[in-house]
Amino acid sequence: MSYYPPNQPPYGGYAQQGPPQGPPSGPPPQGYHQPPYPTQQYGAPPQGHYPPPPQGHYPPQQGHYPPPQQGHYGAPPQGSPYGAPSPQPPAGYHAPSPQPPYGQAPHGYAPPQNQPPPGGPGFPQGPPPVGYGAPPPGGAFPPQAVPSTPSLGYIPGQVAPGEFRPQAEQLRKAMKGFGTDEKALIAVLARLDPLQMAAVRDAYSKHLGRDLYKDVKSETGGYFGDGLLAVVEGPLMHDVESVHLAIDGAGTKEWLLNDILLGRSNADMNAIRTAYEMRYKRSLSKDVENDLSFKTSDLFATVIRAARHEESMPINPQVIEADVRSLQGKKNITETCAIFARASNAELRAISQTFQSRYNTSLEKHIEKEYSGHMEDALLVMLRSATDPAMRDAILLDECMRGMGTKDERLVIRVVRVHWDRNHKEMVKRAYQHRFGKNLVDRVRGETSGDYGRLMVALLE
Incomplete structure (x- = not known):
């Protein structure tokens, strides 16, 4: 039985009171000892007009669920019940405008009937705002693409x-x-x-x-x-500080760079980059590149430029076929990184489905076979962010608690990030139960103690 709640105004339906403002003028924020940006009241950023792709099949839990809310993890995943091959993508890879097959939804929910057109109610009028969440200079977005809007919490002062x-x-x-x-x-x-x-x-x-x-x-x-x-x-500011923590001092916390920077929308990446550079008066791209080596440095440099194809861009079947052949062909790290860094989530899903259909093996298994170390981890995070973000986070949380001891620093950061989006959090708990046969909250409770444990459990409940 599939489940994903329909699109509704996020977080209780905060009204849109105006388009997001650009970066504030004046001196940069001084650490965390004051609100980092001038405070203004805005509504939640408008949701894109692109209908969500079909959802994976998590068994619904009993009882009612909190109202659906927009999070920074993107659209719900597309796929089949775990263990079964993903369905072959529709011929032509047309943008998924039909309503997703929700199946039987929990009580109180019904699939959305209509999607507002671009520029309609709930959408900013005129050109996209400059600054946070705006497209990068040079017109990186294809002509038909509608730029994404920043996720909740990524517009300073909101x-x-x-x-x-x-x-x-x-x-x-x-x-x-x-x-x-x-x-x-x-x-x-x-x-x-x-x-x-x-x-x-x-x-x-x-x-x-x-x-x-x-x-x-x-x-x-x-x-x-x-x-x-x-x-x-x-x-936003926790992402900024996490990136700095990942590259500050001796050594690099590659896992933390993966968590914060990979699989992000252009809008959120632009917000992170701008806030980082205001906070530290340094280039985010250069700081990250200098801390990485070999091709991972090139991958992150491309990612930080925030030039992914937008979700509203129609999928080109010829491009998908060419990308699939490139990924299956002779190992070419540069080409693989370029494909993953430029593709939208919808395109990555189409690539994954075509790869499975053509070669009778999953793209995820192919990556695990062909790559290793940080490159393997990075590509898997990007792929899972597109195909199943809930399962991605379930796996990352389990990594914190697997084996001897608990990786508490990772657990804290990952639990806090999951908790910001309540609907996504519920999906992560279902994915965890499905993959590992355990209740996530009970697992975290058993791995932690004291006030620290009580906080982790409260954030997940």
């Missing part, structure tokens, strides 16, 4: 509408005086979506005259403190 002073006061009360009420911190922070978190931090500064990040940092520590601070930072 906050949820409403009154968030009560949450700010609850957080201050939990840290005021002797001792800290860790359970109260968890209860407030674990429930917030990206825009609500930004609103709470703004209210904490305006009404209490204090910096929430600094207060949490001074009152907590260890992996518990790391998790809380990652939540307080929000998706």
Whole structure:
């Protein structure tokens, strides 16, 4: 039985109050000791007009689900029940305009009936905004492509509408005086979506005259403190700091670069690059390239340029066939990286399906056979981001807990990133159960303890 909720206004239907603003003027943000950007109230970024591709078949859980919300993981995956080969793509690879085969949806959900045309209700009018989420200079997008919009939490200054002073006061009360009420911190922070978190931090500064990040940092520590601070930072600035952490000092945390930079939309990549360069006064591309070697450096340089084909671009069957032949032919790392870095998620799905149909083996297995080390890991992350992002994250979370000991740093970062998108989080839990035969929350509870464990569980529930 397949399931993916229909498109609805994200996060409770925040109204669009104007197009996203460009990068703020004035001095760059000073670390985390103040809200990183001037605060303005916007609605959630409009959703693209491209219908989501068909969804993989996760068995639905019992009960009702939270309303669907737009996350930064892209459209739901296309595929078959796990263990069965993916269906052959439709002839001609026309952009998937038909409604996806939702199957029987959970109570309260029905497939969307109509998709608004470009420029219709909920879509920005006129040319795309300059700055965060705008296409890179030089017109990298094909003429027919509609640029993607940044994910929730990737437009600086965007906050949820409403009154968030009560949450700010609850957080201050939990840290005021002797001792800290860790359970109260968890209860407030674990429930917030990206825009609500930004609103709470703004209210904490305006009404209490204090910096929430600094207060949490001074009152907590260890992996518990790391998790809380990652939540307080929000998706964009935590991505920026994670990239810096990955390349700062001796050695490189390739897994962290993969997690943050691969499989991202052009809009989100542009937001990350711009925020990084404002924060550190350095080129993100050069910093990452200097920390990598051989062809992985070229792959990430191409990825950071944010010149992927947009999801709205029609799929060209001749290009797909040529890409499949190139991937199957004599090993050519440069060509493989170019294909993966420029293809949209829809194109990667078409490439994967055609490869399976033509050669009777999965593209994923081919990559595992032909490549190794960081290159293998990077290509698999990019492929899984397109074909099944929920399973991608289920596998990454399991890697944190597999074998002797727990990779706590990885677990904290990956749990926080998953928790930002509630609907995606539910899909990850189902994918984990399907792949590993275990309940993800129970598994995390068994691998962690104390306040740190309680925070991880609360973020996943």
